[in-house]
Amino acid sequence: MGISGLPGTTYVAGHHSAVFELYPKIMDTVTGILELAKATMERHPVTISIAVIFGLQHILRRVRKTRRSRILLRTRERVLVIGASSGIGRAIAHEYAAKGSRVCVVGRREQQLQQVADECASMVPVYAAGSAPDEASRILPIKADFCNVDDMVALREQLEKEWGGLDTLVISAGVSALRPLLEVAGVERRDGAFYPLHAGSEGVRCAVSAGTAAMQGNYVGPLICAVTFIPLLSSTSPAPSILLISSLAAVVPAPTRSLYASTKGASLLLYQSLAIEHPSIAFTYVLPSTVEGDFRASAVDGGHVREADPSKHGLRRDAVAKRCLEAVDRREKAVFIPTFTGRVGHLGYWLFPSIIERIAARKYNYTAQ
Numbered sequence: 318m319g320i321s322g323l324p325g326t327t328y329v330a331g332h333h334s335a336v337f338e339l340y341p342k343i344m345d346t347v348t349g350i351l352e353l354a355k356a357t358m359e360r361h362p363v364t365i366s367i368a369v370i371f372g373l374q375h376i377l378r379r380v381r382k383t384r385r386s387r388i389l390l391r392t393r394e395r396v397l398v399i400g401a402s403s404g405i406g407r408a409i410a411h412e413y414a415a416k417g418s419r420v421c422v423v424g425r426r427e428q429q430l431q432q433v434a435d436e437c438a439s440m441v442p443v444y445a446a447g448s449a450p451d452e453a454s455r456i457l458p459i460k461a462d463f464c465n466v467d468d469m470v471a472l473r474e475q476l477e478k479e480w481g482g483l484d485t486l487v488i489s490a491g492v493s494a495l496r497p498l499l500e501v502a503g504v505e506r507r508d509g510a511f512y513p514l515h516a517g518s519e520g521v522r523c524a525v526s527a528g529t530a531a532m533q534g535n536y537v538g539p540l541i542c543a544v545t546f547i548p549l550l551s552s553t554s555p556a557p558s559i560l561l562i563s564s565l566a567a568v569v570p571a572p573t574r575s576l577y578a579s580t581k582g583a584s585l586l587l588y589q590s591l592a593i594e595h596p597s598i599a600f601t602y603v604l605p606s607t608v609e610g611d612f613r614a615s616a617v618d619g620g621h622v623r624e625a626d627p628s629k630h631g632l633r634r635d636a637v638a639k640r641c642l643e644a645v646d647r648r649e650k651a652v653f654i655p656t657f658t659g660r661v662g663h664l665g666y667w668l669f670p671s672i673i674e675r676i677a678a679r680k681y682n683y684t685a686q
């Protein structure tokens with residue numbers, strides 16, 4: 318019989334008694350879980366603390382900020398991708414085009430660039446096509462070198478003319494370097510001894526020249542882009558955003574990558590500082606580990622690939638590009654791909670540097686002679 322005698326109250330009362338019967342079991346389970354957590358915490362305090370911090374950060378990231386695409390509709394978004402003729406930049410250009418944004422693809426190889434522009438044009442969704450007043454310039458291929466000031470200023474002028482401004486700047490252009498620095502200078506080390514004993518002037522100049530090329534492609538280019546486009550972004554977009562494709566190597570050192578890592582680190586810190594100088598712009602830095610593709614062909618020191626074949630073992634470009642768009646939309650700051658490996662490597666280097674150094678040496682098949 319129900320509490321008040323009304324139809325359905327029997328069920329309610331039955332339901333309550335079932336809950337009361339279950340209550341001790343629920344409490345037992347909760348107590349068991351808490352005890353297990355306590356025991357695990359006692360045994361692995363560092364691991365659990367790191368997991369809890371990452372978990373909380375992940376949850377906060379998800380709930381904290383309004384998505385940028387709610388303020389700036391994708392179909393209104395004007396995106397400039399520097400380094401879009403191949404690789405990650407090309408995949409990012411595809412993603413934006415498929416969401417109906419206006420996309421300007423930039424690189425030095427004209428033919429590849431035109432091909433990417435054609436691919437992008439074929440991906441524009443039906444609902445977006447015809448929605449922009451400047452439809453003819455929805456997808457813009459522009460041949461330019463991001464290390465060349467005149468090219469970048471001309472690019473800005475063209476964007477002002479075609480689109481009247483810019484919302485999103487993506488910097489994916491960069492160059493690799495693959496050799497131990499002393500090897501670049503013509504000095505080899507065998508059994509702890511150097512051959513020849515010292516680097517000659519010519520050798521030192523070789524190392525300087527490779528370092529300067531790495532600096533140009535990984536630091537000066539991003540610097541020129543920042544100076545050229547930050548005022549345009551700030552003054553013409555309701556939600557300006559900059560995405561820098563950095564690298565895990567920018568925060569976790571690796572053998573044979575001294576020139577690459579140091580120059581990627583320089584641009585990362587440059588942009589991190591700019592983010593404080595320009596708080597109205599949302600800066601996102603993506604730090605992927607190895608990605609599939611031909612990036613290593615751009616090596617400024619002509620070295621060979623030592624690690625496992627990136628095209629077999631690397632991250633998929635499309636997956637990296639999707640994560641980049643999500644990060645920009647959520648206005649995330651530093652994004653490691655994969656998250657766990659990247660964050661553990663980053664933090665691990667400061668806590669247990671020698672372990673991370675050993676892992677890095679193994680990854681790049683490097684043994685100090």
Ligand SMILES: NC(=O)c1ccc[n+]([C@@H]2O[C@H](COP(=O)([O-])OP(=O)(O)OC[C@H]3O[C@@H](n4cnc5c(N)ncnc54)[C@H](OP(=O)(O)O)[C@@H]3O)[C@@H](O)[C@H]2O)c1
Pocket residue numbers: 399400401402403404405406423424425426427429461462463464488489490491492534538562563564565581604605606607608609610611612613615627631
């Ligand atoms: N691949 C990886 O394993 C990996 C891992 C972590 C981070 N990253 C970073 O991801 C970014 C993209 O790499 P990716 O794998 O996509 O390599 P990619 O296929 O070689 O793409 C590099 C792009 O940059 C452009 N570029 C290079 N120098 C340029 C210049 N001076 N001016 C204009 N464009 C220039 C290239 O175009 P043009 O040659 O036509 O100019 C190309 O479109 C790089 O910044 C790299 O550091 C790569």
